[in-house]
Amino acid sequence: MATLDSKIPQGPLADKWNNHKSNINLVSPANKRLIDVIVVGTGLAGASASATLAELGYNVKTFCFQDSPRRAHSIAAQGGINAAKNYQGDGDSTYRLFYDTIKGGDYRSREANVHRLAEVSANIIDQCVAQGVPFARDYGGLLDNRSFGGVLVSRTFYAKGQTGQQLLLGAYSAMNRQIGRGKIKMYNRHEMMDLVVVDGKARGIIARNLVNGKLERHSAHAVVIASGGYGNVFFLSTNAMGSNVSAGWKIHKRGAHFANPCFTQIHPTCIPVSGDHQSKLTLMSESLRNDGRIWVPKNIEDVKAIREGKLQPTEIAEENRDYYLERRYPAFGNLVPRDVASRAAKERCDAGYGVNKTGEAVYLDFASAIERYGKEQAHVKGLDENDAVLVKKLGQEVVRAKYGNLFQMYEKIVDQNPYETPMMIYPAVHYTMGGVWVDYNLMTSIPGCYAIGEANFSDHGANRLGASALMQGLADGYFVLPYTIGDYLSDDIRTGSIPTDSPEFEAAETEVRERLEKFINNKGTNSVDYYHRKLGKIMWNKCGMSRNEQGLKEAIQEIQELRDDFYANVNVPGKADEFNEQLAKAGRVADFLELGELFAKDALERTESCGGHFREESQTPEGEALRDDENFTFVSAWEYQGKPSEAILHKEDLNYEEIEVKTRSYK
Amino acid sequence: MNLTLKVWRQPNTDSQGNFETYQLADVSPDMSFLEMMDVLNEQLMSQGIDPIAFDHDCREGICGMCSMFINGEAHGPDRLVTTCQLHMRKFKDGDTITIEPFRANAFPVIKDLAVDRSAFDRVQQAGGFVSVNTSGNTQDANAIPIEKKDADRAFDAATCIGCGACVATCKNASAMLFVSAKVSQYALLPQGKVEATDRVLNMVKQMDEEGFGNCTNTGACEVECPKGISLENIARMNREYLAASLKG
Numbered sequence: 001m002a003t004l005d006s007k008i009p010q011g012p013l014a015d016k017w018n019n020h021k022s023n024i025n026l027v028s029p030a031n032k033r034l035i036d037v038i039v040v041g042t043g044l045a046g047a048s049a050s051a052t053l054a055e056l057g058y059n060v061k062t063f064c065f066q067d068s069p070r071r072a073h074s075i076a077a078q079g080g081i082n083a084a085k086n087y088q089g090d091g092d093s094t095y096r097l098f099y100d101t102i103k104g105g106d107y108r109s110r111e112a113n114v115h116r117l118a119e120v121s122a123n124i125i126d127q128c129v130a131q132g133v134p135f136a137r138d139y140g141g142l143l144d145n146r147s148f149g150g151v152l153v154s155r156t157f158y159a160k161g162q163t164g165q166q167l168l169l170g171a172y173s174a175m176n177r178q179i180g181r182g183k184i185k186m187y188n189r190h191e192m193m194d195l196v197v198v199d200g201k202a203r204g205i206i207a208r209n210l211v212n213g214k215l216e217r218h219s220a221h222a223v224v225i226a227s228g229g230y231g232n233v234f235f236l237s238t239n240a241m242g243s244n245v246s247a248g249w250k251i252h253k254r255g256a257h258f259a260n261p262c263f264t265q266i267h268p269t270c271i272p273v274s275g276d277h278q279s280k281l282t283l284m285s286e287s288l289r290n291d292g293r294i295w296v297p298k299n300i301e302d303v304k305a306i307r308e309g310k311l312q313p314t315e316i317a318e319e320n321r322d323y324y325l326e327r328r329y330p331a332f333g334n335l336v337p338r339d340v341a342s343r344a345a346k347e348r349c350d351a352g353y354g355v356n357k358t359g360e361a362v363y364l365d366f367a368s369a370i371e372r373y374g375k376e377q378a379h380v381k382g383l384d385e386n387d388a389v390l391v392k393k394l395g396q397e398v399v400r401a402k403y404g405n406l407f408q409m410y411e412k413i414v415d416q417n418p419y420e421t422p423m424m425i426y427p428a429v430h431y432t433m434g435g436v437w438v439d440y441n442l443m444t445s446i447p448g449c450y451a452i453g454e455a456n457f458s459d460h461g462a463n464r465l466g467a468s469a470l471m472q473g474l475a476d477g478y479f480v481l482p483y484t485i486g487d488y489l490s491d492d493i494r495t496g497s498i499p500t501d502s503p504e505f506e507a508a509e510t511e512v513r514e515r516l517e518k519f520i521n522n523k524g525t526n527s528v529d530y531y532h533r534k535l536g537k538i539m540w541n542k543c544g545m546s547r548n549e550q551g552l553k554e555a556i557q558e559i560q561e562l563r564d565d566f567y568a569n570v571n572v573p574g575k576a577d578e579f580n581e582q583l584a585k586a587g588r589v590a591d592f593l594e595l596g597e598l599f600a601k602d603a604l605e606r607t608e609s610c611g612g613h614f615r616e617e618s619q620t621p622e623g624e625a626l627r628d629d630e631n632f633t634f635v636s637a638w639e640y641q642g643k644p645s646e647a648i649l650h651k652e653d654l655n656y657e658e659i660e661v662k663t664r665s666y667k
Numbered sequence: 668m669n670l671t672l673k674v675w676r677q678p679n680t681d682s683q684g685n686f687e688t689y690q691l692a693d694v695s696p697d698m699s700f701l702e703m704m705d706v707l708n709e710q711l712m713s714q715g716i717d718p719i720a721f722d723h724d725c726r727e728g729i730c731g732m733c734s735m736f737i738n739g740e741a742h743g744p745d746r747l748v749t750t751c752q753l754h755m756r757k758f759k760d761g762d763t764i765t766i767e768p769f770r771a772n773a774f775p776v777i778k779d780l781a782v783d784r785s786a787f788d789r790v791q792q793a794g795g796f797v798s799v800n801t802s803g804n805t806q807d808a809n810a811i812p813i814e815k816k817d818a819d820r821a822f823d824a825a826t827c828i829g830c831g832a833c834v835a836t837c838k839n840a841s842a843m844l845f846v847s848a849k850v851s852q853y854a855l856l857p858q859g860k861v862e863a864t865d866r867v868l869n870m871v872k873q874m875d876e877e878g879f880g881n882c883t884n885t886g887a888c889e890v891e892c893p894k895g896i897s898l899e900n901i902a903r904m905n906r907e908y909l910a911a912s913l914k915g
Contacts, residue, residue, distance in 0.1 A: 068731075070730075071730040071732045076725045134819075134822035136818070141812030164729075277698050412728075573712055578679070579679070
């Protein structure tokens with residue numbers, strides 16, 4: 001049993017990455033041509049890694065389950081990307097970004113990784129602009145910034161509410177250039193079914209062509225997993241329908257440790273659930289909290305009247321509104337980090353102040369921003385600042401320019417006009433900080449197998465700050481992995497191409513085939529979604545925004561029973577050798593049914609509250625999360641042992657050299 | 668609401684397809700169109716009928732994966748939305764809804780409502796990029812100021828989601844709106860100028876090779892585009908193409 005070696009370089013924190021880059025082994029350009037790398041996933045991390053590896057000269061094979069690499073769910077990221085550029089001159093620096101990220105993560109992330117992330121962040125913006133990514137600009141033609149939760153500077157670069165789309169299309173274009181040059185071989189509509197390990201090293205994958213159902217063997221000298229997060233274990237989340245844990249889970253079962261599975265981000269501003277038919281939830285970007293104010297009525301009678309449709313939110317006077325974030329956290333107000341904002345919404349709704357029929361919604365109100373912007377515009381244009389109708393019109397134009405697509409999306413889904421009446425929002429599962437354990441080089445505990453982007457656990461601790469996911473995905477893919485992977489591959493320059501007719505490939509393919517046939521031949525009574533929804537309910541009720549010992553124990557039991565029921569009674573129609581969406585989904589849900597249990601086990605083990613992980617037993621008298629640094633300043637890395645209940649816990653101690661560990665306060 | 672659904676069923680690319688009619692009861696007006704399809708599929712599976720294949724992923728109107736030609740319109744009757752954001756409140760109790768795949772020679776049907784749009788990827792691979800290495804060793808992002816108006820127009824063009832509604836809508840199955848959106852994005856930015864000539868020639872050449880039809884300036888593509896990509900982009904691409912041809 002291997003111990004965890006995080007391979008953090010020696011030396012002062014600020015010099016670690018530069019020194020490491022100067023000292024690791026390199027592969028010569030001529031030898032890179034002899035080396036194959038597989039990348040699974042084409043979101044920001046996978047696409048940027050594929051492009052850069054190919055550009056460096058490696059032969060890259062990239063896989064995505066969608067019909068095009070451009071569909072990966074990074075495309076849906078809305079608000080922005082952080083970078084310590086300090087273009088606004090508001091006191092930002094690499095150190096401050098590093099500090100904010102560690103603090104935001106509630107002191108549960110690795111200092112060296114986070115510092116590296118902050119260091120390369122500025123480069124990302126330069127790179128993306130050079131690629132033609134159309135970021136928002138001011139009238140002087142320079143890049144514009146906005147502010148996100150948990151920070152006191154404006155360091156977020158954005159492209160309206162479509163930043164993820166523009167960054168992903170940038171990375172996709174860099175990939176396309178390499179596909180055109182023949183350096184990347186792209187496999188669309190292909191799903192990774194298993195990892196192939198030969199002599200202890202990752203040497204390839206078994207993939208399924210989703211169009212004709214055929215299994216394929218693909219070999220390489222290294223395998224990079226960039227398959228995103230596992231938020232869909234909750235069934236309802238802001239993830240795409242196809243987002244899944246399977247690539248990460250398959251390598252876990254082959255020996256990669258899985259870290260901090262219970263660290264999940266519940267995003268405070270999503271459109272509330274409307275009914276049982278719901279298939280997914282839609283995010284309303286955190287950037288809206290720059291201008292939107294969150295509130296519920298102060299008086300319970302007003303809440304009742306609203307629910308009965310007798311009162312409109314716009315009719316409630318200012319003094320009868322409870323702007324609870326501004327009240328509880330005056331320093332950060334509406335821009336507290338996501339975990340804090342989500343719990344505060346839950347607290348108000350649990351107390352009975354929720355403003356929709358289900359009692360699970362709060363208001364996000366733009367009226368004051370519209371008035372403020374309107375007055376500013378009227379002043380600039382020399383118009384009457386006291387003309388309320390004019391001011392509203394001008395203010396709405398500003399808000400439309402900033403958030404137009406988000407407002408339109410809200411209106412289409414909810415059928416209400418958010419320019420006229422406050423939005424209704426409620427927290428929803430959005431991102432997973434936990435993931436495959438990796439060392440400083442982003443290598444998992446399987447030699448030659450790497451994990452990047454949301455798929456790994458590395459940079460966000462117990463809570464991710466807004467606009468940092470895009471930063472991490474691109475940092476890993478463009479600027480970290482392409483260098484660190486060379487250190488490993490330098491031993492492979494004489495290996496030659498890896499054969500796919502070895503017993504290891506044979507065995508892995510057989511296992512996959514048997515698994516698929518078992519589903520097809522099961523002929524049960526319940527659909528795959530039936531089980532996925534049930535799993536989601538268990539997760540949301542017992543492993544959601546707040547967790548306790550009893551609930552977690554029940555969750556473990558219920559998930560085990562549900563899993564047995566799934567294998568006995570699931571119905572997967574059709575055949576294995578055809579386009580079969582139900583079969584693909586069955587495999588993904590099977591993995592969620594295992595991950596869910598490990599998730600609950602991890603949450604049970606960690607009896608402290610930190611970041612997105614809130615244990616009811618561990619809170620301050622004011623209801624804030626209470627960390628237990630003495631006993632839990634570590635990363636939980638789980639080793640697979642046949643089933644989730646038997647997984648072994650390894651602890652990677654977190655040492656803070658640069659930062660003083662303090663109670664996180666946003667008051 | 669109770670609905671009658673006429674859905675295109677086709678087992679694979681090579682076989683001939685046909686419409687099948689299904690009844691669906693108790694549809695909530697708050698459902699999205701794809702959630703309605705989920706419910707229909709659950710019903711079909713419980714009756715032992717193969718569920719309907721359709722492409723979808725993000726379900727928030729940005730990935731571009733969902734398609735469907737609904738009552739004769741790409742992404743259905745609503746404007747500026749994809750099928751995943753179309754809600755059932757746009758329909759009435761008792762309606763008959765006809766659901767077809769996006770049809771074009773360059774988009775062969777894979778199964779039922781799912782089509783192969785990889786032709787779009789190949790057009791992008793022919794020139795939809797700026798040839799800059801991803802080493803990070805570029806100049807500072809603020810070194811070249813870009814007029815806000817140009818940056819905004821480049822952004823508007825860049826919001827294309829590559830869904831193919833323009834092709835499915837066009838009577839000629841032309842991909843001009845899609846291709847011109849990418850050409851325009853780079854044409855409007857200084858970063859794109861260096862390779863402008865080759866880009867437009869190569870992308871148009873690939874577009875023609877993929878079997879997309881010609882543009883006859885009907886403008887239906889603009890009407891049906893879920894992201895409101897403007898016809899101006901086609902005019903801009905034609906200018907770029909003409910200039911490149913004279914140069915080249």
